[in-house]
Amino acid sequence: NSSESHNCAKSILTSDRLQIVVTLSEFFNETWETANCANCLKNSSEGLSNSTVEFLDLFNKSLTCFEHNLQGQAIDLSPNNYTEVCKNCNETYKMLNDLYNNLQRMNRQGGESGHSAHLCIDVEDAMNITRKLWSRTFNCSVPCSDTVPVIAVSSFILFLPIVFYLSSFLHSKQKKRILILPKRIQSNASLVNIQEKYS
Numbered sequence: 001n002s003s004e005s006h007n008c009a010k011s012i013l014t015s016d017r018l019q020i021v022v023t024l025s026e027f028f029n030e031t032w033e034t035a036n037c038a039n040c041l042k043n044s045s046e047g048l049s050n051s052t053v054e055f056l057d058l059f060n061k062s063l064t065c066f067e068h069n070l071q072g073q074a075i076d077l078s079p080n081n082y083t084e085v086c087k088n089c090n091e092t093y094k095m096l097n098d099l100y101n102n103l104q105r106m107n108r109q110g111g112e113s114g115h116s117a118h119l120c121i122d123v124e125d126a127m128n129i130t131r132k133l134w135s136r137t138f139n140c141s142v143p144c145s146d147t148v149p150v151i152a153v154s155s156f157i158l159f160l161p162i163v164f165y166l167s168s169f170l171h172s173k174q175k176k177r178i179l180i181l182p183k184r185i186q187s188n189a190s191l192v193n194i195q196e197k198y199s
Contacts (some may be wrong), residue, residue, distance in 0.1 A: 039107060040120035051103055052123060058096045059126045065089040066133060086140035093134055100127045 013021045032038070038045070040052045048056075069085040100123070107119055118124065134140050 035121035036118050037120050039118070040122055051106070052120070055099055055103060055123055056126065058092070058099060059130065062089065062092045062096050062130055065092050066138070082138040082140065085138045090140070093130065096127070096130060
């Protein structure tokens with residue numbers, strides 16, 4: 001009977017002491033939720049979302065570019081000399097990074113999947129791998145355009161105390177101490193001598 005089917009399924013699933021089927025089902029459901037897998041899919045979960053497909057395609061192009069430029073270099077290459085990779089793959093890496101940042105921004109607003117949370121674990125892991133290769137392994141760095149203004153402002157701030165103390169020293173009135181010698185009171189003996197002279 002259909003009324004008894006639920007009880008029948010429950011008794012089959014929980015028939016063993018470990019309840020292995022229920023435990024596995026809960027584990028996979030929790031993993032699916034924690035990894036935000038739904039964020040890689042379309043609303044109806046019929047397949048990968050267009051943005052995920054675009055990201056994975058660009059990710060594969062980046063890895064292919066890294067691999068292609070590494071093969072062209074000598075085998076005994078020093079660990080810090082990956083200039084060909086940095087130069088030739090810069091555009092691809094920048095596009096991938098920009099796309100990832102846009103996906104993050106879109107995902108905070110609901111995104112293509114309709115879930116407002118983190119990106120799915122596949123996209124995040126792919127970007128983490130690429131950034132680690134780019135910055136740590138290949139030691140490629142994008143020069144910061146704000147370096148000159150930061151140095152200028154820092155120098156100005158460090159120079160301010162010197163200007164302050166120098167200007168206060170130059171503009172303050174240096175008062176010289178003038179010692180005023182007190183007039184000595186003549187002693188009584190000298191007054192007596194003067195009186196004796198006139199008397």
